[in-house]
Amino acid sequence: MTDLFAQEEQSLRATPVDRLSREDAERELEALAKEIAYHDIRYHQEDSPEISDGEYDALRRRNEAIEARFPDLVREDSPSKRVGAAPAAGFRTVRHSVPMLSLGNAFNDEDVAEFLNRIRRFLGLPAGVPIEVVAEPKIDGLSCSLRYENGRLVRATTRGDGVEGEDVTANVMTIRDIPRRLIGEAPAVTEVRGEVYMSRSDFLELNGRRAARGEAVFANPRNAAAGSLRQLDPKVTAERPLRFFAYSWGEVSDAMGRTQMEARRRLKSWGFRLNEPCWLVGSLEELLGHYKTLMERRPDLDFDIDGVVYKVNRLDLQDRLGFLSRTPRWAVAHKFPAEQARTRLKAITIQVGRTGALTPVAELEPITVGGVVVARATLHNEDEIARKDIRVGDMVIVQRAGDVIPQIVGVVPEHRPTTALPYSFPEVCPDCGSVAVREEGEAVRRCSGGLVCPAQSVERLVHFVSRDAFDIEHLGEKLVRAFWAEGLIREPADIFTLEARNAASPTPVEKREGWGEASVGRLFQAISSRRRIELHRFIFAMGIRHIGQATAKLLARHYGSLEAWIGAMEAAVDRTSQAYGELLGIESIGTTTAEALVGFFAEEHNGAAMRRLLAEVDVEDFVLSGTEGSPVAGKTVVFTGTLSRMGRNEAKAMAERLGAKVAGSVSKKTDFVIAGAEAGSKLAKARELGVTVLSEEEWMGLVSGAQRAAAGEPSTADV
Numbered sequence: 001m002t003d004l005f006a007q008e009e010q011s012l013r014a015t016p017v018d019r020l021s022r023e024d025a026e027r028e029l030e031a032l033a034k035e036i037a038y039h040d041i042r043y044h045q046e047d048s049p050e051i052s053d054g055e056y057d058a059l060r061r062r063n064e065a066i067e068a069r070f071p072d073l074v075r076e077d078s079p080s081k082r083v084g085a086a087p088a089a090g091f092r093t094v095r096h097s098v099p100m101l102s103l104g105n106a107f108n109d110e111d112v113a114e115f116l117n118r119i120r121r122f123l124g125l126p127a128g129v130p131i132e133v134v135a136e137p138k139i140d141g142l143s144c145s146l147r148y149e150n151g152r153l154v155r156a157t158t159r160g161d162g163v164e165g166e167d168v169t170a171n172v173m174t175i176r177d178i179p180r181r182l183i184g185e186a187p188a189v190t191e192v193r194g195e196v197y198m199s200r201s202d203f204l205e206l207n208g209r210r211a212a213r214g215e216a217v218f219a220n221p222r223n224a225a226a227g228s229l230r231q232l233d234p235k236v237t238a239e240r241p242l243r244f245f246a247y248s249w250g251e252v253s254d255a256m257g258r259t260q261m262e263a264r265r266r267l268k269s270w271g272f273r274l275n276e277p278c279w280l281v282g283s284l285e286e287l288l289g290h291y292k293t294l295m296e297r298r299p300d301l302d303f304d305i306d307g308v309v310y311k312v313n314r315l316d317l318q319d320r321l322g323f324l325s326r327t328p329r330w331a332v333a334h335k336f337p338a339e340q341a342r343t344r345l346k347a348i349t350i351q352v353g354r355t356g357a358l359t360p361v362a363e364l365e366p367i368t369v370g371g372v373v374v375a376r377a378t379l380h381n382e383d384e385i386a387r388k389d390i391r392v393g394d395m396v397i398v399q400r401a402g403d404v405i406p407q408i409v410g411v412v413p414e415h416r417p418t419t420a421l422p423y424s425f426p427e428v429c430p431d432c433g434s435v436a437v438r439e440e441g442e443a444v445r446r447c448s449g450g451l452v453c454p455a456q457s458v459e460r461l462v463h464f465v466s467r468d469a470f471d472i473e474h475l476g477e478k479l480v481r482a483f484w485a486e487g488l489i490r491e492p493a494d495i496f497t498l499e500a501r502n503a504a505s506p507t508p509v510e511k512r513e514g515w516g517e518a519s520v521g522r523l524f525q526a527i528s529s530r531r532r533i534e535l536h537r538f539i540f541a542m543g544i545r546h547i548g549q550a551t552a553k554l555l556a557r558h559y560g561s562l563e564a565w566i567g568a569m570e571a572a573v574d575r576t577s578q579a580y581g582e583l584l585g586i587e588s589i590g591t592t593t594a595e596a597l598v599g600f601f602a603e604e605h606n607g608a609a610m611r612r613l614l615a616e617v618d619v620e621d622f623v624l625s626g627t628e629g630s631p632v633a634g635k636t637v638v639f640t641g642t643l644s645r646m647g648r649n650e651a652k653a654m655a656e657r658l659g660a661k662v663a664g665s666v667s668k669k670t671d672f673v674i675a676g677a678e679a680g681s682k683l684a685k686a687r688e689l690g691v692t693v694l695s696e697e698e699w700m701g702l703v704s705g706a707q708r709a710a711a712g713e714p715s716t717a718d719v
Contacts, residue, residue: 091166098250132313141197174238179271191250202241215476246272343367354459356446377406382425391420431455469541496616556622633659641676
């Protein structure tokens, strides 16, 4: 959450940029880089934003202002140098032939005027010369690039980090708005870019069906679209009502035309739907007028928008204007203000999550914000409550973050009741009475009750059946909670014994209100179909703290089988063991993650629950597809020193694509050490242990054939 970053930085954030010392500026730039990267992952990878677009934009503006004052302090990981977040695990990554950049933002009339003035200054145009600008609605969906070769769709890719995206071709093939073959003549290579979205009416219908089946509903159309497009099973995507607007292009082997409007007409002639309404204007006054018009028409549109995009119409001027590090000079997004409303805070309740985190929730007098009735809003944690001095009885300002997540922006002091007292955050869990501990460096209190805490148990079950874990269809959060309340399931194994117990029950599920033989049959069939599961999904489903999808896949790749993983984790409980050292040696596994794993396995209750589950399910060994014949598949490799042909991260990613296990330290189990220039202690350790050492050239010679095979290219022997 954002408040994990905010504690230490609140005093700095309150300091105007022109009053920051050099040391404070350097420290804040580091904090901003971490915080913005965190929110990029929440938004772009996990489709689960925690802060509003306005708050996010404010962080970026603060970062840019500090960098402008201290240009020599710009960091390598600066947010100003990147777009979005790295592609998520689970999809093949594809490098964009033309980067998919982001847009700069304008938040008021003055920003728009400055956008036009910058263009004039850059091009050397007099103040009176008009600049034709195209104004388009900014669609709130998921950016996607479609590659056509000789008119036929061959690949579809998400934005990702702007350089590499996720290959979602199979899923995009199910979207009716996207033509498999372009109509009429088109360049031999044509990359059409636009937004995958879900209409409001389709979104409401989808959520209605999910609620009726007891499944979790989506928070908003953008999350629904993003989650649907990034399904690992295209059949699931095909069942979701996704749509596509085209508005741009990437690589093309022939010119798109002379103007943006001409290019839009060409996109439409090929069979694409365009983001409308769209206007061609020639003055600042016209731009602002159309912005106001679109903001007024926003509630009547059947798709979500969060602003208006302005683009210079002439493509030759776009070429001259070019790009900054992550944004074009010739376009800007004029964002809509967040929608807010005032209401009374009736109470603050505490929710306990699966990791024991105590999250305060504001219980509100229901109020309509942006067309949605809001009765509850997150308060994040106790520091957030104290910082904003939020008290029960206050009149509060409610905002839908990014028009999505309800949150309390602040209070209205003049309407505070005289009886309102500062809120005292509980120090014990409201569900089990265990002590709620706040660890040093964290903003969150956590229940220490573990498995004896009913709130944590039911949340772990909700996580267990979720999409990225066991993904049990028809068994959503609502139904899990209902079955828990009735005592039908208490732990994961109970899910798979439910059918047998139900058959012997005097009150079977199908006899209860809202159920029938058909619906119960579908539920049990869905449960039965998940008795066989991939290793990385199983690990993720255990709900171990700090073990997300990427780490679960990393562990599955390293250990290969369930037996090897469990054996290693049980041995690693002894921190002096070779198994613990090997765990820490896995690339990207630090002490915090290692301690979470061994802590889980040190608890006998967890082991017993896992054994009961394994009596009901089979876990498949990890197999990395597309690595057949790779000379490094299954091998453990370590990179050290400076590589000349590619960056260290790229080299690691390439090794992993070819089935290798990349480690961060050298041990007897290491197969290859790839040593670049100025290699140090790792090279010495490899020689001491007799591990094979390869130069960068030798490594590239070893894997080059496998690389070409993975890319579908012929080897030299095939030519």
